Amino acid sequence: MKCIFLTYTITNDRLALHSQGEWRLHTVRQVAQELEHLPRASDITWDFSGLEGFDSAGVLLFIDTLKRLEEGATVHIVGYTPQQEAMYQLLHQTDTTSPIEPPREGVVMRMGVEGVALYQLWRDFFTFLGHLVMAWVQTLRHPRNFRFKEIVYHIHRSGLNALLITGLSAFLVGLVIAYQSGVQLEKFGADLFIVDTVGISITRELAPMITAIVIAGRSGSAYTAEIGAMKITEEIAAMRTMGFDPYYFLVIPRIVALMVALPLLIFFADMMGIVGGMVASKLQLGISMGQFVDRLSEVLEVKHYLLGMIKGPVFAFLIAMIGCFRGLQVAHNTESIGLHTTASVVNGIFLVIAFDALFSVLYTELGL
Amino acid sequence: MIRVEGVVTRFGSRVIHDGVSLHIKRGEIYGILGESGSGKSVLMKEMIMLLAPTAGRIAILGTPLETIGVTEAQALRRKWGVLFQFGALFSSLTIAQNIEVQLKEYTNLTRKMRQALVHSKLTMVGLDASVGLLYPSQLSGGMVKRAALARALAMEPELLFLDEPTSGLDPIGARNFDALIVELRALLGVTVVVITHDLDSVFTIVDRMSVLADKRVVAEGSIDEILTSTHPFVEEFFKNEYTQKYREEHHHV
Structure with a gap:
């Protein structure tokens, strides 16, 4: 398989991974695909010294993959920069699973919401009419301020x-x-x-x-x-x-x-x-x-x-x-x-x- | 990183800039100072292609803006993030959707990846994940600024433009926001251009700056270099207890 962002060598259950290229927003999708086809191994050494560039998307992908790999192997990470580590420290505890879109409401819920909104609209309307009458009375009482x-x-x-x-x-x-x-x-x-x-x-x-x-x-x-x-x-x-x-x-x-x-x-x-x-x-x-x-x-x-x-x-x-x-x-x-x-x-x-x-x-x- | 040379801006007969030149280096936090009406915001708008200067040259990341084509301009726009003074979050979208919108439009990331990125941006600016589900109108002023900063960071920009990031914040909120900017610069290695007249920010986070007055840059450099200027506006702007203290601490010791 042709790999741009990753090379690896495998010798008796020992996998040596080398990251390379740019792990950025516009490449992570491809990087993720390459990472999916890794051979199984119980001892993995992952070297980042060849990485030319990264951003938080790259770090998030790394965090995700690391979690997956650690399930069946011991992983040693080497060759990372302090900046990469800082971003890892910040992001590896981020809760990435909670939804970012509000949950969809069911039909009953929506009917209820609409019903309440309709009730409020009419209530507001009558409040408005009440204020209007009050303002009229005020106007008629002091016509000079008209x-x-x-x-x-x-x-x-x-x-x-x-x-x-x-x-x-x-x-x-x-x-x-x-x-x-x-x-x-x-x-x-x-x-x-x-x-x-x-x-x-x-x-x-x-x-x-x-x-x-x-x-x-x-x-x-x-x-x-x-x-x-x-x-x-x-x-x-x-x-x-x-x-x-x-x-x-x-x-x-x-x-x-x-x-x-x-x-x-x-x-x-x-x-x-x-x-x-x-x-x-x-x-x-x-x-x-x-x-x-x-x-x-x-x-x-x-x-x-x-x-x-x-x-x-x-x-x-x-x-x-x-x-x-x-x-x-x-x-x-x-x-x-x-x-x-x-x-x-x-x-x-x-x-x-x-x-x-x-x-x-x-x-x-x-x-x- | 950014080169502005001899920029002249005229609105009708009103001259805003008459030969403004400045130079911003990679990785620094660069301040643009000046009194209200001195054309700081106009200058920034010219840098981010919202306005075109009447004359003069501006080059961003090596690309001259006078001759830029549509495709190049679109590509350039993805390399910077802009924080507007009042946030300018899209009011019909939730905070999370605000952060996600460019990722959705410009990248081929999966939904799950986008979601993770949105959360990482919220973490970076110090907002709780639950804030993502709220609408801009439900946030306080400080949170709006943070959320808007998260949106500006969404496309992993090399360059960040901040228009008065601490205006409208309480002193504690303002100092926290300053700290956040410094932290993000260290973390992401972005170059930051910041319009400000917050003296605290000027002294604590800004590496180099230029002072706009009389329609041009009257002083450019680090704070020590600026303080040597004898221009009346610079003297007035910096002549207060804060500066006195700074001068004493740094020059008499």
Whole structure:
């Protein structure tokens, strides 16, 4: 056998081993293979003077092999350097067998852990709501301390800066709705009803929902990431020690700001959605802008617009609340920011859709 | 081992280094000193290829960094270990996994061998085997530094970069960490480059050092050589009871 790291001679049950070459991280696997094919002997002399280099991987391999050889033979070690001995002394008592990966949990264990986590999540959520109410009471009691500056700042960031994206989204949705229904309405010769379809569906349903979903992705995630980062850098702990309640300073301004900004964005989305419908009607059905507006003022009752608008503050509250709650849930590590930001957006969008369905049922039951 | 020649670093119009040169020999513990903002960390980042200097030459282990190729750079990166100031342990991995990650990626070792190596590294830095199962967020500041040092040692580096290893540690923890560095140097024969402004470390563990001030190296050499410098920063930095005592002990006896 061709050996690079080892040579040996054997004479009547006496084995003379010579280590050579470099016993290092990238060679020990090969060294280990060579060591496995040693002939049996009862008296072994192991010479290290030929070793050109070693590191702790080499020493660990030596320790391992020595243990194995000593089971059936007496081993004499010669030719080692003081440095090799020092490392041997340090490492030969190291416990190398205890696992380095946490034990896998069973299904029952995982279910239990998940269950407890879920319970804690809900408990935390209600604690959050409780704090929020307390902070509101505090705000109403001392309205003079209300953080107007922060609120205006957040309206600017979550509202004004989102105009382009919400407007564009609503415009495209209006365009698509008009195109799709246009094809169907044309078959019945009911071309002009496109105005009813677009006007009512946009103002009552689509603009509020599209805007809320865009904002949940945009501002909900931002709130979580901001507050989460502050939590990790202990800024929130610092605020608490100074007597600045994070609910009062961080949560309420964001919620109020979004409750103001979202209805305004919805109003803008209403207009852009209708413009989108108008453009598609003109292109596909040849309905002129003038005709469209005339018909719109006839069929679009104010109530549809109002019913859509009422959803704004509710959606805004849900999105901002979830964003802040998830932000405050962030703990310890940077990974947790990512997890909670994702959760914040998913929860936010789901809640928006769920509440939209709830509104639909409510409006229908009330005969609106 | 490391040769830095005429390094100039500019961020926009701000000049950090204006002709920094130093020379680090094999097997020594080399200190880089200087006040905050003197560009110590930037210099180290340039040595470990996280930043490129605006001008000047740096050669690590005989490889010039200006002309280095991708493959060479990867090979070079495996020959050094870096301890970041705040540990920079991967927070989603356990300590053991943090130490293991490079072994898993770059070597063909068996699972059992990797496990033994992880344990040997924990032993070397004086951490209990059970620490391996914990996550970085569960450790104290001193333990994070030790764990990060264990990770830096994982690939059996020839060269070790330490960015303020004793900052944030209590005095006892800091002295123990110093002792650990000296011990590891004796055991593994590594060359250590350490950024520090801990005077205790400067006097006890550092063999040679350079002092960065006024955008360049104002003094280089052993502590005795440094103390002969009359540069205002050196005088101010070393002018305290500690130095007085050292001077008395070493020069008046």
